[in-house]
Amino acid sequence: MIRTGKLATAGFTALALVLAIGAAGAKDKVKVGFIGPLTGGVSVNGIGGRNSADLAVKLRNADAKAKYEYEMVVLDDECKPNVAVQVATKMATDKEIIAGATHYCSAAAIAAVDVYHKFGFPVIVWGAVLPDITYRNKYPEVHRVNGTMINQNDTNAALISSLGFKTVAVIHDTTDYGKGHNKYFSAALAKIGKAKIVGTFGVTADQQDFTAELTKIKALNPDVIYFGGLTPIGVRIRSQMDKLGIKAVFDGTSGIVSDAFIQGLGPLAEGTLAFREGAPTAKLPGGKFFMEKYAAQKYDGAPEAYGAFAFAAMNMILDSIEKVGPDRKKVIADLGNVKDRDSIVGKISFDDHGQNTVAAITKYVVQDGKFVEWDESEYASGKRKLPGQK
Amino acid sequence: MDLGLFAQYLMNGLMLGMMYALVAVGFTLFFGVLDVIKFSHGDVLTVGAFTALATFVGLQTLGLQSPWFNLVVMLVIATLAMAALGMLIARYLVMPLRSAPALNTLLITLMLGTVLRESVRLFYPQGANPKPFPALLPRSSIDLGEFNLRLDNVLMLAAGVAVIVGLQFLLNRTKLGLAIRAVAQDEETARTMGINFTAIVLITFAIGSGLAAFAGVMNGLYYNEINFGIGLYLGVIGFSAAIIGGLGSIYGAILGGFLFAGLQTVGTVLLPFASAYKDVFAFAVVIAIMAWRPTGLIREKISERV
Numbered sequence: 001m002i003r004t005g006k007l008a009t010a011g012f013t014a015l016a017l018v019l020a021i022g023a024a025g026a027k028d029k030v031k032v033g034f035i036g037p038l039t040g041g042v043s044v045n046g047i048g049g050r051n052s053a054d055l056a057v058k059l060r061n062a063d064a065k066a067k068y069e070y071e072m073v074v075l076d077d078e079c080k081p082n083v084a085v086q087v088a089t090k091m092a093t094d095k096e097i098i099a100g101a102t103h104y105c106s107a108a109a110i111a112a113v114d115v116y117h118k119f120g121f122p123v124i125v126w127g128a129v130l131p132d133i134t135y136r137n138k139y140p141e142v143h144r145v146n147g148t149m150i151n152q153n154d155t156n157a158a159l160i161s162s163l164g165f166k167t168v169a170v171i172h173d174t175t176d177y178g179k180g181h182n183k184y185f186s187a188a189l190a191k192i193g194k195a196k197i198v199g200t201f202g203v204t205a206d207q208q209d210f211t212a213e214l215t216k217i218k219a220l221n222p223d224v225i226y227f228g229g230l231t232p233i234g235v236r237i238r239s240q241m242d243k244l245g246i247k248a249v250f251d252g253t254s255g256i257v258s259d260a261f262i263q264g265l266g267p268l269a270e271g272t273l274a275f276r277e278g279a280p281t282a283k284l285p286g287g288k289f290f291m292e293k294y295a296a297q298k299y300d301g302a303p304e305a306y307g308a309f310a311f312a313a314m315n316m317i318l319d320s321i322e323k324v325g326p327d328r329k330k331v332i333a334d335l336g337n338v339k340d341r342d343s344i345v346g347k348i349s350f351d352d353h354g355q356n357t358v359a360a361i362t363k364y365v366v367q368d369g370k371f372v373e374w375d376e377s378e379y380a381s382g383k384r385k386l387p388g389q390k
Numbered sequence: 391m392d393l394g395l396f397a398q399y400l401m402n403g404l405m406l407g408m409m410y411a412l413v414a415v416g417f418t419l420f421f422g423v424l425d426v427i428k429f430s431h432g433d434v435l436t437v438g439a440f441t442a443l444a445t446f447v448g449l450q451t452l453g454l455q456s457p458w459f460n461l462v463v464m465l466v467i468a469t470l471a472m473a474a475l476g477m478l479i480a481r482y483l484v485m486p487l488r489s490a491p492a493l494n495t496l497l498i499t500l501m502l503g504t505v506l507r508e509s510v511r512l513f514y515p516q517g518a519n520p521k522p523f524p525a526l527l528p529r530s531s532i533d534l535g536e537f538n539l540r541l542d543n544v545l546m547l548a549a550g551v552a553v554i555v556g557l558q559f560l561l562n563r564t565k566l567g568l569a570i571r572a573v574a575q576d577e578e579t580a581r582t583m584g585i586n587f588t589a590i591v592l593i594t595f596a597i598g599s600g601l602a603a604f605a606g607v608m609n610g611l612y613y614n615e616i617n618f619g620i621g622l623y624l625g626v627i628g629f630s631a632a633i634i635g636g637l638g639s640i641y642g643a644i645l646g647g648f649l650f651a652g653l654q655t656v657g658t659v660l661l662p663f664a665s666a667y668k669d670v671f672a673f674a675v676v677i678a679i680m681a682w683r684p685t686g687l688i689r690e691k692i693s694e695r696v
Contacts, residue, residue, distance in 0.1 A: 043518040204669060209613075212655045219536060231520070260518075263520075264520035264615060
């Protein structure tokens with residue numbers, strides 16, 4: 001007994017010494033998480049988001065006033081629900097990780113929210129737009145900095161109707177994301193009542209050939225083809241429309257707002273409509289700051305449409321940890337009470353579902369190989385016309 | 391149904407069927423000589439398409455603008471490169487496993503497929519994005535009511551038919567073809583007759599992989615877009631087409647390819663519950679056909695089991 005006691009004392013002394021040296025030399029390490037699609041068709045957006053979140057962590061670590069040193073654990077959800085559940089479980093069960101900025105893909109996010117709730121892991125969604133992610137349940141763990149697809153589809157339907165288009169064919173992918181877009185767009189269009197939907201086509205998210213669907217659409221001869229899905233199949237559908245000689249307006253969602261869409265199509269992208277929550281990155285309150293810092297890191301890719309949101313989400317997590325310490329429960333409590341908090345994407349307020357209430361939607365049209373804000377485009381001023389526009 | 395519309399569906403189906411058939415023929419060739427299933431076949435197609443695209447970019451930087459010349463160079467380089475890749479795969483992955491269970495070959499090539507696919511994504515510049523593929527064929531088209539007859543589609547179909555006829559000629563009318571058929575029928579006897587077994591296997595893999603490169607370029611020209619995932623889907627469908635046609639039979643593979651394209655088109659056009667279920671429909675029919683004729687629609691002339 002005496003010997004053990006001595007040993008223990010020696011041990012404790014050693015431990016205390018190590019701790020003392022540690023405290024003097026470095027800050028405590030705290031782990032935070034990031035999940036996004038890093039492989040697969042939409043990986044550009046995932047990597048843009050990861051870089052942006054990484055930037056938030058790097059800037060914080062460079063800040064001498066920060067209380068902790070942060071390490072970001074990155075996992076890949078591949079934009080697939082089954083993989084999302086796996087990586088979400090992996091992250092949520094690792095007690096060293098305090099909180100995470102998670103998911104670009106709605107199909108992945110909606111599959112993972114139950115996991116976060118079960119393990120009490122606070123997350124802020126940085127890119128997925130399906131309303132159900134925050135609104136289906138009332139999980140205190142789940143928050144979202146970007147808006148939902150309800151608002152963007154309202155704006156979309158309003159623009160189509162006001163431009164005088166009468167008939168719309170809908171193509172959507174059959175994931176929760178595409179189905180959600182179809183649901184909210186159809187409802188919004190019906191509510192306005194000026195244009196009607198002549199056909200709805202569900203397609204798989206990795207389909208290559210759309211000629212059969214598009215031939216059917218050609219026979220229906222719609223003014224507009226609405227597309228609820230992501231960039232890779234958006235590129236294919238637009239390009240195959242041209243092959244079949246379909247002249248309708250291509251009307252997309254936030255899912256196609258990426259440089260990859262324009263690179264994939266070249267001149268064919270011209271006149272494509274798209275909608276996204278929030279202002280363009282350059283016009284955000286902290287947009288210039290963000291772009292400068294991002295460029296300084298020389299990442300191997302652009303931040304893409306949702307990079308600023310990923311940065312804001314990670315920054316909020318770091319703020320909370322600085323404020324209440326590395327404790328999941330305290331972070332959840334802190335994030336449950338966010339009102340008018342400043343961020344590079346503007347003021348953030350979470351409602352009782354953890355949803356940031358941003359109503360602003362930006363309308364885009366592709367003009368000369370760029371996503372240009374609709375109101376500033378030559379299409380809005382009447383200098384150019386969309387196909388079939390009066 | 392409107393006649394023009396019907397013609398358009400037919401054209402779509404034929405183009406799709408041609409690509410499936412070209413992939414299926416590869417599966418059938420490999421199975422013929424070695425009784426193996428090479429699952430990386432679809433991804434060889436992807437690499438072929440990207441090789442052609444890289445060649446095109448190279449030719450552009452050299453300032454060569456003639457579309458016909460560029461297309462021929464792209465086809466030649468892609469086909470030769472994939473033929474070489476096919477030989478390498480056969481020599482170093484497939485042949486060493488000959489005495490192992492066939493399942494091992496299937497697994498190792500399945501994994502190789504993933505390696506190829508992810509390599510394209512990681513090492514091709516911006517490889518994760520969909521890439522525009524240049525439209526090198528004449529773009530003129532005739533509008534016949536609902537039917538948009540495009541010259542490039544006609545040319546591609548004709549080229550596909552020419553390649554398949556050429557392959558038939560090679561297999562049935564040349565000494566090389568005779569050797570391939572001899573190896574397919576009975577390896578031991580073929581060896582005793584003085585046929586260089588290894589050389590024939592390598593050549594067969596080269597031919598099959600070259601066909602995949604051709605199909606990859608055709609895929610690019612048809613859709614004007616390629617991405618690192620095209621081969622996965624085409625591989626699965628090409629494989630299924632080869633199975634329903636009867637593995638080992640060239641005609642069976644071609645028949646299977648067009649049948650599959652036909653099923654998908656019918657699934658989209660005629661089924662009331664929209665297009666979301668077209669693959670479910672097509673694969674369900676394939677399952678039914680396999681239950682009905684387990685050895686495929688066209689059987690190998692000499693069954694393996696005899």
